Amino acid sequence: MSIETTSAKPGSLTQSAAIEDRKVLPQLIQARTGKMTRELLLQPGSHGLGMTHSGLTPDATTTAVCGYCSTGCGLRIHLREDEAIGLTPETNYPVNLGMACPKGWEALRVLDSDDRATHPLIKNPNGGFSKATWDDALRLFTDRFKSIQAEHGKQSVAFLSTGQIPSEEMAFLGALAKFGMGMVHGDGNTRQCMATAVTAYKESFGFDAPPYTYDDFEQSDCMVFVGANPCIGHPILWERVLRNKNNPEIIVLDPRRTETAMAASQHLQLSPKSDLALLYAITGEIIRRGYVDDSFVQASTTGFEQLCEHVAKFDTESVAKISGVSEEQIIKAAEAIGTGNAVSLWWTMGVNQSYEGTRTAQAIINIALITGNIGRPGTGANSITGQCNAMGSRLWSNTTNLIGHHRFEDADDRAKVACELDIDIESIPTETGWSYDRIMEGIQNDEIKGLWVIATNPAHSWIHQSNAREILDKLDFLVVQDMYSSTETARHADLVLPAAAWGEKEGTFINSERRYSLLKKVAKAPGEALSDFNIFRAVAHYWGVAEMFSQWTDPEAAFRIMQRLSEDKPSDITGIDGYEHLDDCGGIQWPWTSADAKQWAKPYQQRRLFSDSVFHHDDGKAKLIIDDITPMPEPTCDDYPTMLLTGRGAVSQWHTQTRTSKSPVLRKLYPNEPYIEIHPDDARSIGVQNGEQVRVTSRRGSLIANAMVVPTVKPKQAFMPMHYEATNQLTLSHFDPHSRQPSYKNSAVRIEAV
Structure with a gap:
């Protein structure tokens, strides 16, 4: 996939911008309308044009990464006079190999919407919003936040960021907020999806290190999916499973008979x-039946004796009663895993969004480790990420760790970051800030008075929604920075800052398999909307810290800073030779060090971690971690006899639907009204038929939904997609104690006919 590229860097503010005055805004706005990056294929016209808009014939194409899920597909963007007029899947991209899901096909269409945020908006005394200039908006932003900090302390202002903006913007935001503006607390919405996997990997491997590459989907002879439905959540990855020529045994652990479970050879409907x-029972059977890789366990792990002692308490007979899975099924699954030559174990939100998710993820990791299924093709304990750049948030956002996977608490790490950024070490906090749930609690307790929300929608997505909205309304000042002015959270804002979207700016996303890929500017943002990067530059100027961030001139300059910060970390990317190198290679997986670059002419595309069986703890060994089972925080009872599960609904839906709902094509592919899946026995008991309305009530709220009567859920269980605004009116606010990730998937409800 060799392509030539111009050196134009649109949407960036050069260092010549006056720092001493406030002329920065006209330059930023002028920059955003400049010539867009354009790449030409060496052999133009060698690919089919596919679907285009406006009937225009493309005169060039370029490849950019999709901005929806963490799969990170390559999309071929068709250009006319430097602007995108259509797209098709990129056939040569190593991730998707010419495939795209409906969301990817519609990625350009959702940019054109009547509710795009096009100008800064300030809430007026009547509760409505009035258009404002950028100068007025940034003066208000600065004055209000500074006055709150002056009255209540630096820690009284916080930010909530996202997994949906480029890594360079995340890095800039985290550095600006914590080093420049003096914020102590900030977290991202990746706390809702990936915190459990991050914590599990750090504790087990010594670093947040998903070990796999997508080629493993095609190399396994046994695949285990725990709380994962890639057929719907990550359809292109499921297509990779279907390309597996080994006729793999597919084992699914899921309470629902999901689309993935229907295709499995074993479904453990627990x-x-x-x-x-x-999982402890399966581990015990693997040990008892002699399927342990003794040499690997001895050389590369610690804690095996404690693991054996612990799982011995989880015999198949007792666990069968707890789980509803027969002893025969438990033994059969253990045998398939134990006898497989290349076993991969995969999990997503069904594990992560749980009050004991971290230990569940580590139980999966334990199975991979004791059977030696790590570091080889078709193996691994593999967390599939949710958002397009959740991995970027994990590495670069200054939320769960100091930028670049350093530690706030480590003086040497702070010194390194201060040196590379050329800032005073005293400006770097000495401890990690509060997690998302603690920030919300801090607002409730009047500890936090000001909040900056960037590219996320907590008024829809945060657990126990009605309480979350009451909390947001307690703030003295709420700023929402988003591409749409109509989100549920924007309605609560005092100030809305209009941001450019995917396709209207540049940077890098990092997908689930650790691949850095390019996002490109192929469309103009509407009105006066700016890229988040340029908004952060403007904030730095108005806050008075522009000189501190003078190196951050444009996204690629930020990428160079990130490279320096990554040096000598397990996620080292010092060997990447800039954006053009990423483009030429179809993305590059971390790590790719300067030493790697000297040894190999080009990065090979399918790279796994731990092929040397050396992990990131000081002794080089992985830890086998165990814990006691904890009771369900809210079991069912006579008043609330049904357990509500939540998760992804349809391939064409995404998160809070702020983008997918803008596409008329996608809206036709899923029910537009909330629905709840219930078992036929439950439907008969309450006297409803398929399609009729029911009232669903929890201890926190009540809603109306359409009944979908299906045999895929068990009696006294129900399922609602998370995408509908109403769903989180029902969910219980409780969290994994290790990762602080919300547990969305178990709330007791009552379902009645309307």
Whole structure:
């Protein structure tokens, strides 16, 4: 995939911008309308044009990464006079190999919407919004936040960021907020999807290190999916599974008979939240039947004796009663895993969004480790990420760790960051800030008075929604920075800052397999909307710290800073030779060090971690971690007899639907009204038929939904997609104690006919 590229860097503010005055805004706005990056194929016209808009004939194409899920597909963007007029899947991209899901096909269409944020908006005394200039908006931003900090302390202002903006913007935001503006607390919405996997990997491997590459989907002879439905959540990855020529045994652990479970050779339809006990029982059977890779365990792990002692308590008979999975099924699954030559184990939100998710993820990791299924093709304990750049958030956002996977608490790490950024070490906090749930609690307790929300929608997505909205309304000042002015959170804002979207700016996303890929500017942002990067530059000027961030001139300059910060870390990317190198290679997986670059002419595309069986703890060994089972925080009862599960609904839906709902094509591919899946026995007991309305009530709220009567959920269980605004009116606010990730998937409800 060799392509030539111009050196134009649109949407960036050069260092010549006056720092001493406030002339920066006209330059930023002028920059955003400049010539867009354009790449030409060496052999133009060698690919089919596919779907285009406006009937225009493309005169060039370029490849850019999709901005929806963490799969990170390559999309071929068709250009006319430097602007995108259509797209098709990129056939040569190593991730998707010419495939795209409906969301990817519609990625350009959702940019054109009547509710795009096009100008800064300030809430007026009547509760409505009035258009404002950028100068007025940034003066208000600065004055209000500074006055709050002056009255209540630096820690009284916080930010909530996202997994949906480029890594360079995340890095800039985190550095600006914590080093420049003096914020102590900030977290991202990746706390809602990936915190459990991050914590599990750090504790088990010594670093947040997903070990796999997508080629493993095609190399396994046994695949285990725990709380994962890639057929819907990550359809292109499921297509990779279907390309597997080994006729793999597919084992699914899920309370629902999902689309993935229907395709499995074994479906262990366990009771909700019994997965940890079930995994311990499977581990015990693997040990008892002699399927342990003794040499690997001895050389590369610690804690095996304690693991054996612990899982011995989880015999198949007792766990069968707890989980609803028969002893025969438990033994059969253990045998398939134990006898497989290349076993991969995969999990997503069904594990992560749990009050004991970290230990469940580590139970999966334990199985991979004791059977030696790590570091080889087709193996691994593999967390599939949710958002397009959740991995970027994990590495660069200054939320769960100091930028670049350093530690706030480590003086040497702070010194390194201060040196590379050329800032005073005293400006770097000495401890990690509060997690998302603690920030929300801090607002509730009047500890936090000001909040800056960037590219996320907590008024829809945060657990126990009605309480979350009450909390947001307690703030003295709420700033929402988003591409749409109509989100549920924007309605609560005092100030809305209009941001450019995917396709209207540049940077890098990092996908689930650790691949850095390019996002490109192929369209103009509407009105006066700016890229988040340029908004952060403007904030730095108005806050008075522009000189501190003078190196951050444009996204690629930020990428160079990130490279320097990554040096000598397990995620080292010092060997990447800039954006053009990423483009030429179809993305590059971390790590790719300067030493790697000297040894190999070009990065090979399918690279796994731990092929040398050396992990990132001081002794080079992985830890086998165990824990006691904890009771469900809200079991069912006579008043609330049904356990509500939540998760992804349809391939064409995405998160809070702020983008997918803008596409008329995608809206036709899923029910537009909330629905709830219930078992036929439950439908008969309450007297409803398929399609009729029901009232769903929890201890926190009540809603109306359409009944979808299906045999894929068990009696006294129900399922609602998370994408509908109403769903989180029902969910219980409780969290994994290690990762602080919300547990969205177990709430007791009552379902009645309307």
